[in-house]
Amino acid sequence: MDRKTARDYLLSRPEALEDFPFGPEVAVFKVKGKMFALLGNREGVDSINLKCDPDxxxxxxxxxxxxxxxxxxxxxxxxxxxxxxxxxxxxxERMVDRSYGLIVKGLRKVEREALELGYGADTIYR
Known part of the structure; x- marks a missing residue:
């Protein structure tokens, strides 16, 4: 996967927004103000940071x-x-979906329900 494809997939998540709080080289992707991914470059290689269950x-x-x-x-x-x-x-893509789902799961109930009503729980938690 290249950087553009990763960016497009990240932005395809329901209500995902892109922000640049660390400068133009590092894109932060959020849902309801909470980060679920960071797209950057590590030692000359494009990379993506994703939240994950510890195990x-x-x-x-x-x-x-x-x-x-x-x-x-x-x-x-x-x-x-x-x-x-x-x-x-x-x-x-599975890891992105999992990261997004972990962040959505931690949102307040009203925020979670708004996402589920708009897109269906299967879209958010797959």
Whole structure:
């Protein structure tokens, strides 16, 4: 997956917004003001930071060489995924959906319900 494809997929999540609080090189993706992804560059390679269940985060690091502990993030809850072709696109999409779902799950009930009414729970939590 390349940077443009990753950006397009991130923005396709319901009510996802892109922001640049750290400058023009690092894009932060949020839903209802909460970050679910960060798209940047690590040592010359485009990468994406995604929230993850701690047990799943470790398992993904063991399976894929392009999945590393979250760069400049809480390494227990965040992974950095290198967009270098070492992780299949479908797996990156699954990780994005999981990160988005974890953030939505932590929203206030009224915010969660508004998303579910507009898009259906299966879209948000897949």
């Amino acid at each position: 799943e985060a470790e398992a993904l690091r063991d399976i894929f060489p392009g999945v590393l502990p979250g760069y400049h993030m809480n390494k227990r809850h965040w992974n950095t995924v290198l967009l270098d072709g070492s992780v299949p696109d479908y797996e990156i």
